[in-house]
Amino acid sequence: MVTTRKFSLKRQRSLELLLRLNRLYPDATCTLTYQTPVQLLVATILSAQCTDERVNKVTPALFQKFPDALALANADIEELENLVRSTGFYRNKAKNIKAACQMIIEKFNSQVPKQMEQLLQLPGVARKTANVVLAHAYGIIVGVTVDTHVKRLSQRLGLTENSDPIKIERDLMRLIPQPDWENWSIRLIYHGRAVCKAKSPACDKCSLVDLCLFTKE
Structure with a gap:
């Protein structure tokens, strides 16, 4: 019962994070240049x-x-x-x-x-x-892209305790609705580049700070 409630609360927080990221980076897309x-x-x-x-x-x-x-x-x-x-x-x-x-x-x-x-x-x-x-x-969404930014931010936000990318992906797939799996990754990458940097996260400028566990350490 406690485990189920804990997961439910984590999922609610994940959905709120997703909503805020969508508002912060509405036009976020893959930044690699390609034609095919x-x-x-x-x-x-x-x-x-x-x-x-x-x-x-x-x-x-x-x-x-x-x-x-x-x-x-x-x-x-x-x-x-x-x-x-x-x-x-x-x-x-x-x-x-x-x-x-x-x-x-x-x-x-x-x-x-x-x-x-x-x-x-x-x-x-x-x-x-x-x-x-x-x-x-x-346009086929079958998983969550886990790069260094997604790994770092997902850990800081308390959405995973794992360090292995495959295990992190599984954790995120349980928390984020499938249609948003790639949106989540792209926007989290944008946030990692702009605000939640590896060595010097700008917590004072972060719109996710009230939902973040990293700042409470």
């Missing part, structure tokens, strides 16, 4: 441990040279590495991008898959990347 599903896939792979701003500076030249899965699958690996070097971990990212595009050509008829299970077969693709691609390339 494969370009979004590549950009999301590059965004690992890198800012979207930096990725968006790299991808114009990358996509001009290699605009589609076939071109990326056949790309010279050293040239690919040089083009994505500034995003960090460039060797591994270039290798995964090339291998993922080869699999898309060979196994998925040159189309980025529309199913989570198939996307997770691609090199360099975990649930975070797959959720972004499904939501923004195809």
Whole structure:
């Protein structure tokens, strides 16, 4: 009974947080620049441990040279590495991008898959990347994108006690209505960038402060 009530209260708080985030960032959307599903896939792979701003500076030249899965699958690996070097971990990212595009050509008829299970077969693709691609390339919402901002803020807001992204995603999927799963992630990312920063959260300027557990520590 206590556990059920505790969860009910947490869910009510989650819905209020969602409402406020929607009001704070009504026009929030994916900040990666892309034109096709494969370009979004590549950009999301590059965004690992890198800012979207930096990725968006790299991808114009990358996509001009290699605009589609076939071109990326056949790309010279050293040239690919040089083009994505500034995003960090460039060797591994270039290798995964090339291998993922080869699999898309060979196994998925040159189309980025529309199913989570198939996307997770691609090199360099975990649930975070797959959720972004499904939501923004195809409008398919099957999970909650958990990046560093979503992880940090969900913990601070007391919505999860977990540190593993998959477990955090499961916790959030229980609290947030499915149609809002991706909206939640995008708006929480905006709030993490603007207000609730990792090292110096601006609690005095935060519109969520009365619902936040972090400030009570």
